[in-house]
Structures are given as structure tokens and as C-alpha cells.
Amino acid sequence: MKRKIITTADGSKTIQIEDWNEQYHSIHGAVQEAQHVFIKHGLHAVKLNSINILEVGFGTGLNAFITLLEADKNQIKINYTGVEAYPVLEDELAQLNYASTLNADGRTEDFWRLHRGDWELAFQITKNFKLTKQQKFFDDINDSDAYHLVYFDAFGARVQPELWDEAMFKRMYKALKNDGILVTYAAKGSVRRAMQSAGFLVEKLPGPPGKREMLRAQKKRS
Numbered sequence: 001m002k003r004k005i006i007t008t009a010d011g012s013k014t015i016q017i018e019d020w021n022e023q024y025h026s027i028h029g030a031v032q033e034a035q036h037v038f039i040k041h042g043l044h045a046v047k048l049n050s051i052n053i054l055e056v057g058f059g060t061g062l063n064a065f066i067t068l069l070e071a072d073k074n075q076i077k078i079n080y081t082g083v084e085a086y087p088v089l090e091d092e093l094a095q096l097n098y099a100s101t102l103n104a105d106g107r108t109e110d111f112w113r114l115h116r117g118d119w120e121l122a123f124q125i126t127k128n129f130k131l132t133k134q135q136k137f138f139d140d141i142n143d144s145d146a147y148h149l150v151y152f153d154a155f156g157a158r159v160q161p162e163l164w165d166e167a168m169f170k171r172m173y174k175a176l177k178n179d180g181i182l183v184t185y186a187a188k189g190s191v192r193r194a195m196q197s198a199g200f201l202v203e204k205l206p207g208p209p210g211k212r213e214m215l216r217a218q219k220k221r222s
Contacts, residue, residue, distance in 0.1 A: 005095045009209070012101040015060065015092060020159045024059045026185070028210025031062070031101050033185060036208035038063050038151045041216055042183035043070055046149050050077040054146070054175060056138055057153035058082030061114045062098055064131065068114070069104055071128040079122075081132045083141060090115070138163055143175040150176060152184035157191060164191050169198035169217075176219040187213035 001019040008014055010029030016022070026033040043051070055063055064082055071078045093115055099108040110125055117123045122132040138154060139162075150172050157164040164186065172182055182200070184191075187207060192215055195202045200217035207214045 003092070005092065010101070012062075012098060013096050015088065020155075022155055022159050025062065026208060026210055028208070031066070031098065033208040033211075034062050034066050037183055037185045037214055038153070039066055039070060041205055041214065042149055042151060042181065043067060045181060045183075045216070048076075048148060050079075051149060052079045052147045052177075053081065053149045053151065054141075054143070055080065055082045055151040055153060056141070056172075057151075057155070058084035058087075058133060059153065060088055060093065060096055060098075061111065062096075063151050063153060064114050065098055065107075065111050066102065068110060068125060068129040069102065069107065072126055075128065077128055079130050079132075081134060081147075083134045083136060083138060085135065085137045087119075087133075087135060088115070138168065139171070141171050141175060145174075145177050147176050148180050150180070150182040152182050152186075157186065157188055164188075164194060166194045166197045169195045169200065173198045173200060173219055178219060178221045180219050182217045182219075183214070184216075185211065185214050187211070187215055191215065 001017050004016050005013050006016045008027050008030045010032045012031040014023050014025040014030045099105050113125050119133045119135050124130050154163040192202050195217045201220055202217045204213045
């Protein structure tokens with residue numbers, strides 16, 4: 001499918017899949033969306049000094065990069081697992097501008113290390129941030145009681161509804177530790193109901209720019 005680099009409303013870039021009219025991030029601001037959904041309502045909601053994170057949809061590495069910066073800023077130890085079936089190409093990555101948009105030009109090499117590290121192997125990016133990238137489909141995720149936090153950043157239900165059903169959220173529920181949380185930009189009623197059917201307690205939160213609501217789900221002890 002044809003892909004192109006576009007500039008979103010906050011000046012940060014993302015990848016657009018033209019056949020689907022779908023983007024890797026919000027056209028209203030890629031960086032703003034990541035900071036609002038995954039950092040403000042995800043990472044900052046986990047009150048621990050050592051956090052295991054699963055990202056469903058590693059993509060451009062934006063969420064991982066911002067999380068790395070937050071780990072160093074707040075001295076939090078993060079073990080980060082990113083799952084991606086179709087890694088982004090290096091020539092596409094070279095056109096992204098996340099370091100400059102985040103006023104982190106001095107950390108550009110860390111962004112590249114996220115992408116150039118070997119797949120399937122854990123490697124240390126900074127003293128606070130360890131990354132494991134797994135190249136596989138999301139329905140091959142089979143972890144159990146492993147993560148405090150899930151960044152659920154798959155393509156939208158409009159184009160890939162099979163990634164947003166009860167079976168997928170049961171996988172996420174199993175992967176999380178008790179009291180762990182899952183955050184996503186999505187807010188559709190069908191997604192909320194699928195999360196609830198999988199066992200999650202689900203809350204609606206204010207969405208990022210351009211979106212009224214988002215969802216956060218928690219795995220509670222039975």
C-alpha cells in the first residue's frame with residue numbers, strides 16, 4: 001500500500017497509508033497525541049519506580065522515544081516491549097522530526113538506537129530504558145502477568161476491526177499484572193464494550209487535540 005510522510009497540526013510528522021486514509025498518529029498532532037494519551041494518562045498514572053510497558057504497534061517509535069525521555073527525566077526504570085509486524089523503513093524514519101519537535105535534538109542518536117537495535121533481543125538504550133522489539137502479529141502476543149502498562153496503539157477499528165475485539169483485549173488482560181492499565185486513543189462504544197467483556201474496568205477520559213474522548217482500562221484483582 002502506498003505510504004507518504006505528512007505533517008500534523010503540531011508540526012510533527014507521521015506516516016499516512018493512502019489506500020486506507022489512515023495515519024500512524026493523529027493529524028491533529030502526532031506528538032501531542034502521544035504525550036496526552038500514553039504519557040499523561042498512561043505512564044504518569046503508574047506510580048512505580050520500575051515499570052514494564054508493552055506497546056501494541058511500535059510503528060515509528062514515537063511513543064517509545066517520548067517514554068525514554070520521560071524515564072531519564074524522572075529517573076524511572078522502564079523495560080519496554082514493542083510489538084510490530086511491519087517495521088517502518090529507514091528512509092521513512094529519516095524524514096520524521098520527533099527530536100526537534102520535542103526540543104530534544106541532543107537525543108537524536110537515542111531515537112536511531114531504538115530502531116537500529118536488533119529485533120527479538122533486549123538492549124539497553126539509556127541507564128533507565130531497556131527495549132525489546134518483537135516482530136510478530138498482535139494476535140501472537142501471549143504474555144501472562146508481565147506488564148504494568150499497555151500502550152494500545154494499533155490502527156483504528158475502521159480499517160482493522162479485528163484488532164479491537166474481545167479476543168484481543170482478553171490477550172491484553174492476560175498480559176497485564178493485577179492493577180495494570182491499558183490506554184488507547186480510541187473511544188468507540190464497541191471498543192469500550194469489548195474491553196469490559198474481557199474483564200476490564202473502563203473509564204472515559206478527555207481526548208487529545210481533535211478528539212473528544214479516549215479510553216483507559218484497568219485490570220482489577222478478582
